[in-house]
Amino acid sequence: MIQSWKEVLPGDRYEVRMAGLLYFYDQKIITCLYQPLIGIEATSLYFTFWQEKDSREGNFSATHHQLMGFMNLSLDRILKARKKLEAVGLLRSLKKRHSDPGFFIYRIFPPLKPDEFFHDALLSPFLFHQVGSRDFERLSSLFADHSSSEVDFEDLSVTFDDVFESVPAGEIKEEEQLDPGEKKWEKRAQSGSLRFRKPFDFKALKRYLSEAILPADALNDDVRADIEKLAFVYNTDPFDMSRAVETASLHTGTVDRDALRKEVRDFYRLEHGADEMPALYDRTQPEEDREMAGRELQSEEERLIAWYETSSPYQLLEQLGHGSKPQPPDLRLIENLMFSTKLNPGVINVLIDYIVQVNHNNLNKSFVEKIAAQWSRMNVRTVRQAMSIAREERRKRQEPVSSKNDAPRRRVSERGHQEIVPEWMNGDGHVNRTEAPDEEAKKRAKWLDDYLNSI
Structure with a gap:
């Protein structure tokens, strides 16, 4: 049961910050790939935060009561939408300690790039189940690279020094202007990572793994992240995961991440049926x-x-x-x-x-x-x-x-x-x-x- 008054009040203020640059193409990714998972209200909240930050210079705070009026939503529904954004890594919410009224910072993150999304061990299968095989194939085709081959073409582009000449050193009066000093420039941030309240039991996993097949350092950060996502999506315990990891690393000593996803997915389909995929839905009463x-x-x-x-x-x-x-x-x-x-x-x-x-x-x-x-x-x-x-x-x-x-x-x-x-x-x-x-x-x-x- 979401009771917003326990977490946020209408009079509490908030400020939107960006973790990095967002591009127009990100709107397409959010709408086509994330919206089927998080719903229209969470998508609208993300775009609202984006426009609030994009339309103002510097930092500007507003109250949640203003946000309720702007979105025409209750605070309970806004809080539910906010948590969905946090769950898929598009938003981080920070609250200032000992502040009255409360003060929040909402930091929005860019979405995963299409190739990252469709290779993600957690989001991709949920999207498949949500939209079905036909629309999943259509979406993957929508973001596919359709550029044609350029093998039969000759590059006629000129080089820089074909067009421009260097400036004599004596004409530069303020050489120190070329030094940016301590300035920091805006850049594209890393997409938000997915977090789990109940972490996967890697200690139990290591007990089941054979050191003769897999060295201890084979479970790097990327592999561990995949294992945690796969365990959540397919409800896989450490023993079954150990079999998938060993199969995916057979004869190589390193874990093939694509093979690992395939092994876990195939085991799930063996248990549930060839056409079954795990579902992502709100599991409590609306x-x-x-x-x-x-x-x-x-x-x-x-x-x-x-x-x-x-x-x-x-x-x-x-x-x-x-x-x-x-x-x-x-x-x-x-x-x-x-x-x-x-x-x-x-x-x-x-x-x-x-x-x-x-x-x-x-x-x-x-x-x-x-x-x-x-x-x-x-x-x-x-x-x-x-x-x-x-x-x-x-x-x-x-x-x-x-x-x-x-x-x-x-x-x-x-x-x-x-x-x-x-x-x-x-x-x-x-x-x-x-x-x-x-x-x-x-x-x-x-x-x-x-x-x-x-x-």
């Missing part, structure tokens, strides 16, 4: 379909709704597995639901949690897809709608049991999956450390079970 954003949570039901809204299906699967890594079949099922039914992640969270309870912890593919298709036809968009429908479905399933007994049976779920409790769970912004995660998980599971039983 802001416009959230009910608890910015609200003070008053009840257990509201806390549960907020949890579903701010957690991803991946996190839910991880917790249902007591903290273990979700299995590929379950991940493929989740991805297929998102792309085929277009259900929101929060709704999918309710769906998965509901089916786990009524189907004895079994995520049967046909059963899940049947209910998901039904919810999609009903146009279920919010978590509260999904919970209401799940409760009604649960009541229908238990009607035969209730007719044979004086009182409906109550089944209390005994699952106690590992859960890291978000700060908002207690309403006061502090995590309650007195109860163990398993106890909190059982408490949440029992509340949902009671809710489905209309208790």
